[in-house]
Amino acid sequence: MLKPAACDVAVIGAGSAGLAAYHAAKATGAKVLLIEAGPGGTTCARYGCMPSKLLLAAARAARDAREAATFGICVGDFAIDGTAVMTRVQRERDHFVAGVLEEVAAIPPSDRLHGRARFAGPDTLTVDDHTRVSARSIVIATGARPVVPTDLAETCQERVVTHETVFDLETLPRALAVIGAGPLGLELALAFVRLGVKTTIFDEGDSIGAVRDPVVAEAVADQLKRELIFELGVTVEAKRKADGDILLHWTEAGGKARRGTFDYVLVATGRTPALDGLDLNLAGLDCDEDGVPVFDPDTLRCGRSNIFIAGDANDDRPVLHEASLQGELASRNAAHAPKLEKRTPMPQMAVVYSDPDIATVGPGWDKDAAEGWIIGCSDDVGRARVDGRPSGILRIYAGAGDGVLLGGELFGPDVEHLAHLLAWAVQLKMTARDVLALPFYHPTMEESLRTALRNLADQQKG
Structure with missing residues (x-):
């Protein structure tokens, strides 16, 4: 017998989107139920942003120790304790997760349900075998999960890891194969190789870090191939050896067959929305070919539901x-439906913490659209040279007619910060000349952005 429950807004998932949805709906005065099936703690804190940056921080310390001689500093005996590295990653990760769990625990028990939610109708959910929820509106915030090819999972078994499991390793592996040269695979591959792990990164495509601007892509490849072994444009096949290790076979672009043995295979080929098990067919929603409900990106409403x-x-x-x-x-609209608020337009922004970092602001490079752009460039940063770091390259895009900034692709030290400045300027519809009227301190990495903007301003008409 299912216990009945009723609310104005039911939120499925207590991750970053779900928690924000709960608090925003609650602020409207609505009766809200937050439903979570897993351990909680958000993807960012438990599996993503925070543990990956903890591993990258250890990798940066190791690299700085190796390169200290550049500054005339002798480090002496240098060693990496893999167990200690992973212990710190796990300890600090658990600290961040605990903070999120405290936030969830502070939510009144009457507003929380634990269990797997399934649609029983457009306005009805069942939670495991204990509760039937009637809701005026529902917010789906179930997050995403890593995609692991079935054949790889069956062959490698416990030796295949993802961003959800790699941080639970007790120590650093000896040799690691990373499948996927996108942002996630690149970050983790660089972290492990800098920590002394023999690391090779494989991808069926030929791009690194999802960089599309050909000039920036060339700079990225030139710099990162000094550290990492890349096998691009290849398909990988795996076999399990008698000792448990993984033997990978692949063919290079020239047709030469290659193979290598690895302790673990880290799959970083992407994530897919975690919508399986929701019984969306009972919600009456139209879905795309990937099973994602068709929705309005301005209001986040699925169809007319x-x-x-x-x-x-x-x-x-x-x-x-x-x-x-x-x-x-989503939750404000759920609470106020049918009156709907539209999302305030803001430029896209993405960062790869590859150190030198990669950042994209706006839609990114488009060969056809670029015919109507002016492009500012900077590839020499005094502060980077002082710090013994590669300058990288910045490419900033603006409309040729009005000079309004559109975005750019950036590669270099700390461009995560420059990306914020550029994104703000894009959202405010500023020109290069507008931004150049603002202060830039010397000597800072921000001066590289000023150089690119000056290059743009020189091309701006009027």
């Missing part, structure tokens, strides 16, 4: 700040 979808679950802009903003918007 009172169901909204936010965060990684809709696969629109799968980054934390977008997930939180979407959660807030």
Whole structure:
């Protein structure tokens, strides 16, 4: 017998989008139920942003120790304790997760349900075998999960890891194969190789870090291939050896067959919305070919229903700040439906913490659209040279007619910060000349952005 429950807004998922959705809906005075099936703690804290940056921080310390001689500093005996590295990653990760769990625990028990939610109708959910929820509106905020090819999972078994399991390793592996040269695979591959792990990164495509601007892509490849072994444009086949290790076979572009043995295979080929098990067919929603409900990106409403979808679950802009903003918007619209608020337009922003970092602001490079752009460039940064770091390259795009900034692709030290400045300028519809009227301190990495903007201003008409 299912216990009945009723609410104005039911939120499925207590991740970044779901928690934001709960608090925003609660602020409207609505009766809200937050439903979570897993251990909680958000993808960012438990599996993503925070543990990966903890591993990258250890990698940076190791690299700095190796390169200290550049500055005339002798480090002496140098060693990496893999167990100690992973112990710190896990300890600090658990600290961040605990903070999120405290936030969830502070939510009144009457507003929380634990269990797997399934649609029983457009306005009805069942939670495991204990509760039937009637809701005026529903927000889907179930996040996403890693994709692991079935054949690889069956062959490698416990030796295949993803971003959800790699941080639970007790020590650093000896040799690691990373499948996927996108942002996630690149970050983790660089972290492990800098920590002394023999690391090779494989990808069926030929791009690194999802960089599309050909000039920036060339700079990225030139710099990162000094550290990492890349096998691009290849398909990998795996076999399990008698000792448990994984033997990979692949063919190089020239047709030469290669093979290598690895302790683990880290699959970083992408994430898919975690919508399986929701019984969306009973919600009466139209779905695309990937099974994601068709929704309005401006309101996050699915069709003409009172169901909204936010965060990684809709696969629109799968980054934390977008997930939180979407959660807030979806829940406000869920509470106020049929009166709907539209999302405030803001430029896309993505960062790869590859150190030198990669960042994209706006839609990114488009060969056809670039015919109507002017492009500013900077590839020499005094502060980077002082710090013994590669300058990288910045490419900033603006409209040729009005000079309004459109975005850019950036590669270099700390461009995560420059990306914020550029994104703000793009959202404010500023020109290069507008931004150049603002202060730039010397000597800072921000001066590289000023150089690119000066290059743009020189090309700006009028």
